[in-house]
Structures are given as structure tokens and as C-alpha cells.
Amino acid sequence: MNTLNQFKNFTANLPKNGESDIMPALFMGHGSPMNGIEVNEFSAGWANMAKSVPLPTxxxxxxxxxFTRxxxxxxxDFPATIHDFGGFPQALFEVQYPAPGNPALAKETASLITATAVELNHDWGLDHGAWTVIxxxxxxxxxxxxxxxxxxxxGAQYHYNLAKEIAALRKKGVLILGSGNMVHNLRMVSWEMIxxxxxxxxxxxxxxxxxxxxNKDHQALINFEQMGSEVRLAIPTPEHYLPLMYTLGLQSDKEQALLFNDKAVGGSLTMTSVKVA
Incomplete structure (x- = not known):
């Protein structure tokens, strides 16, 4: 390809009218770790979503x-693949996802957050909430x-507000992804409905x-404890719900939410996922 054509292709992909491209934000209902190695409706939904958004940096x-203090x-530079579960087939424990890290981006992200001091961590890696989806x-x-x-x-309000502090990363091609489950009560799982x-x-x-x-009623979702007894059953502990606060906290007034993988499994889990764009 000659230099002129290369320049034309480059300029054709530049943002128009001075506006920057903004990456969508996602919430993924990740469910069972087995979704990490199975080709099913949920893993297909994740793969299709990746094809529908720009390639992230x-x-x-x-x-x-x-879940930390x-x-x-x-x-x-290279986060480990963490197998933070038990009782699953050996094939799941053998999975490695050798994606690189990005220490410079970690420092930049930490610098954007003013609500708290952010520790640069070298001991964790990618847990199954991350790698089974990605x-x-x-x-x-x-x-x-x-x-x-x-x-x-x-609490939820804090995490919602913290998300807004890292919103600038979306303009740099970073895909911010919350991974949990809106309804997540493992003690009440029904194997008949698995x-x-x-x-x-x-x-x-x-x-x-x-x-x-x-309806963009984020305040109701932040105050989820006040949404009724069924919601208290759905969220006996908040760790699987709070990632949703990051996705919603990133939503601008002009952006809409799209639901996908909207299905309940096991009686007490929902895989419902959200794209904000």
C-alpha cells in the first residue's frame, strides 16, 4: 500500500467533528465457572458482544x-490465571489465559481515582470472574x-461514584467490564432448574x-436494599451485584442500556447482562 493510501485509511478512521470515540461499558452475568470452557448461549453472547464493539486497547x-479492604x-506485566473455585472438572483447572497486563495503565487508572488511595497490586491476577468471560x-x-x-x-453509592472517576479511560479505548450476577443466591440453587x-x-x-x-433509575438500583423482600433474597451478599454499579456509573445522559443473555438458571441466578453505549 502506498503512503497516500495509508494516509487516507488512517484519516478515514479518525473521529468526526472533533468528537472522540467512546468505548461501551459492559456488565456480564458470569454464572458458573464452567461457562469459561463451554460453548453455550452465554459464552456465545459474550463472543458476539465482543464483535459488536470496537477492539479495545x-x-x-x-x-x-x-473483594478487598x-x-x-x-x-x-503478566497476570496469572487464578482458579478460584473447587469441585469442577480438571479441564477447567488446566485453562490458562495468558493475556498481558499493563502497568502504565494501572498507574494511570490509580491516578484518576481521588476518592481513595489505590494500591498497585502484584499478587492477584485474573480470577474466574474475569477470564471465564474474556x-x-x-x-x-x-x-x-x-x-x-x-x-x-x-456501599453501592461509593462504587457508583468511583466509576465516574475512571470514565476518561473509555475515551482511550479501554473497555470497562463489570462481572457478577444481578440475582445471585447460591444457597437456594435448584438443580432441577440448573x-x-x-x-x-x-x-x-x-x-x-x-x-x-x-429507565435509568440508578438511584433505585443504588438503594437496592429498599427494593423489596425479593431483592433481599436476590442479593444476600453484595459482591456479585456491585460490579453493576460500575457499569451504570459510567453511563452518560445520552447513552442507552441494552440487555442481553437475559435468562435465569438454577432458580436463584440470573445471567442478565448489560451494554451501555
């Missing part, structure tokens, strides 16, 4: 499975992946969440 994951971000989205493991922890001492179906309370809670998301 990096992925920043807020996973339900890195204080806020931390992975800052190593390996279907970017199977070549050639895009840097970082994780931002969830401070368990803080392939699909939810208790009435789980479906009612999920419908409340979806309605509020589509």
Missing part, C-alpha cells in the same frame, strides 16, 4: 471475586487485561432491576 474488569488494581471475547489473549478490586467496606428457570422471587427481582436499568 485494554480491558479493565471489576470482578465479584476480588481498600481498592487495588493489578499492575504486573477468553470467549478475545480468545487470542493479545489484549491487556487488568482488574480493579471492590472495596467491601463501601439449565434454565428461576424462582418467582428471582424473576421478580430481576424484572425490577431490568426496569430500573432501562
Amino acid at each position: 485494554a480491558v479493565l474488569v471489576v470482578s465479584a471475586h476480588w 481498600g481498592t487495588k488494581i493489578t499492575a504486573m 477468553r470467549h471475547m478475545y480468545p487470542n489473549a493479545d489484549i491487556p487485561v487488568l482488574q480493579l478490586s471492590i472495596d467491601y467496606t463501601k 439449565n434454565g428457570g428461576g424462582y418467582d422471587w428471582a424473576m421478580e427481582a430481576n424484572d425490577k432491576f431490568k426496569t430500573a436499568i432501562l
Whole structure:
């Protein structure tokens, strides 16, 4: 290709009218770790979503499975693949997702956050809330992946506000992805419904969440404890719900929410996922 054609191709991809391209923000219902190695409707939904968004410069994951005192971000060159589960087939433990990290981006992200001091962490890696989803989205493991922890001492409003502090990363091609489950009560799982179906309370809670998301009623979702008894059953502990606060906190007034992978499994889990763009 000659130099003139290269220049034409480059300029054709520049943002128009002085506006910067902004990466979507995602919330993924990740469900069972087995979704990491199975080709099913959920993993296909993740893969299709990756094809529908611009190729990111990096992925920043807020996973339900890195629940810490204080806020931390992975800052190593090559984060380890963490198998933070038990009782699953050996094939799942053998999976490695060797995506690189990005220490410079970790430092930049930490510098954007003023609500708290952010620790640059070299001991964690990519837990199953991250790699089981991302390996279907970017199977070549050639895009840097970082994780931002969830401070368990803080409430939903804090996490929603913290997300706004890192919104500038979206203009730099960073895909910010929350990974959890809106309805997540493992103590009440029904094996009879493991392939699909939810208790009435789980479906009612999920419908409340979806309605509020589509109506941009973020305050109701922040104050989820006040949404009724079915929501209290759906969120017995908050770690799988709080990643949603990051996705919603990133939503601008002009952006809409799209729901996908909207299905209940095991009676007391929902895989409902959200794209904000």
C-alpha cells in the first residue's frame, strides 16, 4: 500500500467533528465457572458482544471475586490465571489465559481515582470472574487485561461514584467490564432448574432491576436494599451485584442500556447482562 493510501485509511478512521470515540461499558452475568470452557448461549453472547464493539486497547474488569479492604488494581506485566473455585472438572483447572497486563495503565487508572488511595497490586491476577468471560471475547489473549478490586467496606453509592472517576479511560479505548450476577443466591440453587428457570422471587427481582436499568433509575438500583423482600433474597451478599454499579456509573445522559443473555438458571441466578453505549 502506498503512503497516500495509508494516509487516507488512517484519516478515514479518525473521529468526526472533533468528537472522540467512546468505548461501551459492559456488565456480564458470569454464572458458573464452567461457562469459561463451554460453548453455550452465554459464552456465545459474550463472543458476539465482543464483535459488536470496537477492539479495545485494554480491558479493565471489576470482578465479584476480588473483594478487598481498600481498592487495588493489578499492575504486573503478566497476570496469572487464578482458579478460584473447587469441585469442577480438571479441564477447567488446566485453562490458562495468558493475556498481558499493563502497568502504565494501572498507574494511570490509580491516578484518576481521588476518592481513595489505590494500591498497585502484584499478587492477584485474573480470577474466574474475569477470564471465564474474556477468553470467549478475545480468545487470542493479545489484549491487556487488568482488574480493579471492590472495596467491601463501601456501599453501592461509593462504587457508583468511583466509576465516574475512571470514565476518561473509555475515551482511550479501554473497555470497562463489570462481572457478577444481578440475582445471585447460591444457597437456594435448584438443580432441577440448573439449565434454565428461576424462582418467582428471582424473576421478580430481576424484572425490577431490568426496569430500573432501562429507565435509568440508578438511584433505585443504588438503594437496592429498599427494593423489596425479593431483592433481599436476590442479593444476600453484595459482591456479585456491585460490579453493576460500575457499569451504570459510567453511563452518560445520552447513552442507552441494552440487555442481553437475559435468562435465569438454577432458580436463584440470573445471567442478565448489560451494554451501555
